[in-house]
Amino acid sequence: MKDLIQLLRQWLMKFWVPLTIVIVMLGTAISLTVVLLHKQQVTVQIPNLTLRKQKGVQSAPVSVLKKGEHLQILKKSEGWYQIRREDESTGWVAGWLLHRQKPLKTVTxxxxxxxxxxxxxxxxxxxxxxxxxxxxxxxxxxxxxxxxxxxxxxxxxxxxxxxxxxxxxxxxxxxxxxxxxxxxxxxxxxxxxxxxxxxxxxxxxxxxxxxxxxxxxxxxxxxxxxxxxxxxxxxxxxxxxxxxxxxxxxxxxxxxxxxxxxxxxxxxxxxxxxxxxxxxxxxxxxxxxxxxxx
CATH class of the missing domain: 3.40.630.40 (Zn-dependent exopeptidases)
Incomplete structure (x- = not known):
């Protein structure tokens, strides 16, 4: 047992520099992944936002988003976001309205x-x-x-x-x-x-x-x-x-x-x-x- 511990110590002393680099890189990668995943999440700030089949105000509406809903952003294009809801359904919503915090009397x-x-x-x-x-x-x-x-x-x-x-x-x-x-x-x-x-x-x-x-x-x-x-x-x-x-x-x-x-x-x-x-x-x-x- 003592020989095993001694062998492990020698191995760590020999390889501590590359091992430290690997651990740091792994930690950075995990942290970056968490940040990127967080950036792709958004919470609806105002109620009654229209979810549309495609991007653009002329596209057919498919549902209405509620205030407080958590969404995953799948794609951004021309100011519009393609999102996935918690029930796995998807659609497009005006991106500037998703980030708006001041209430609207009516969403039109x-x-x-x-x-x-x-x-x-x-x-x-x-x-x-x-x-x-x-x-x-x-x-x-x-x-x-x-x-x-x-x-x-x-x-x-x-x-x-x-x-x-x-x-x-x-x-x-x-x-x-x-x-x-x-x-x-x-x-x-x-x-x-x-x-x-x-x-x-x-x-x-x-x-x-x-x-x-x-x-x-x-x-x-x-x-x-x-x-x-x-x-x-x-x-x-x-x-x-x-x-x-x-x-x-x-x-x-x-x-x-x-x-x-x-x-x-x-x-x-x-x-x-x-x-x-x-x-x-x-x-x-x-x-x-x-x-x-x-």
């Missing part, structure tokens, strides 16, 4: 939508001028931020082409929607007429009619009850909507070089009316799309 298709907002112009591209030399770029950014706030309050995933006064090259703007696999794109502008104070009103433009752009423009325009002339929905050959494969609209929300229009454009109440109307228009568009699909 709008909550599951990715929307790109484009505040027109920016940086050295100032856009149109008011009669007192105010820049269009200032008010498009103000308005887009108000719209973004309203959409995010309803759960939507919002991506801005710019958040500050910077130049975004025109050709790159449509790519923001396509690269982020957005469900829609909205560009904000304020118009200008050849002669000051010679025009008034707001117009909703589309370019593509068969990809949802016309329907989106129509639904948004129908909700814009503003203190200016509603010039309706029009075809517009603008690059940011022409070169966009997702449903895309461009909103001209009044004339910068009209004194009366500009009073509205710069006012918080006017911008808030637009910001509150747009989510309703989008929700109506999504509801119509779902009805048509059925």
């Amino acid at each position: 298709p709008l909550s599951e939508t990715t929307i790109v907002l484009d505040p027109g112009h920016g940086g050295s591209d100032v856009g149109s001028l008011s009669t007192n030399n105010k820049y269009e770029k200032t008010y498009t950014l103000q308005l887009a931020k108000r719209v973004a706030k309203q959409l995010r309050q309803r759960g939507a995933r919002v991506i801005m082409t710019r958040n500050t006064d910077k130049l975004v090259y025109l050709a790159k703007i449509p790519k923001v929607a396509e690269d982020n696999h957005a469900d829609m794109f909205i560009s904000f502008h304020f118009d200008s007429s050849p002669e000051p104070n010679s025009a008034t009103g707001y117009t909703s433009y589309y370019y593509h009619k068969n990809n949802g752009s016309y329907d989106l423009a129509s639904n948004i325009n129908a909700e814009l009850s503003l203190p200016l002339v509603n010039k309706g929905v029009e075809y517009g050959d603008f690059l940011v909507i022409r070169d966009n494969s997702v449903p895309a609209v461009l909103l001209e929300n009044g004339y910068m070089n009209s004194k009366d229009d500009f009073k509205s454009i710069k006012s918080k109440s006017y911008q808030d009316k637009i910001a509150k109307a747009i989510p309703v228009g989008i929700q109506n568009y999504l509801s119509n799309q779902t009805t048509t699909a059925q």
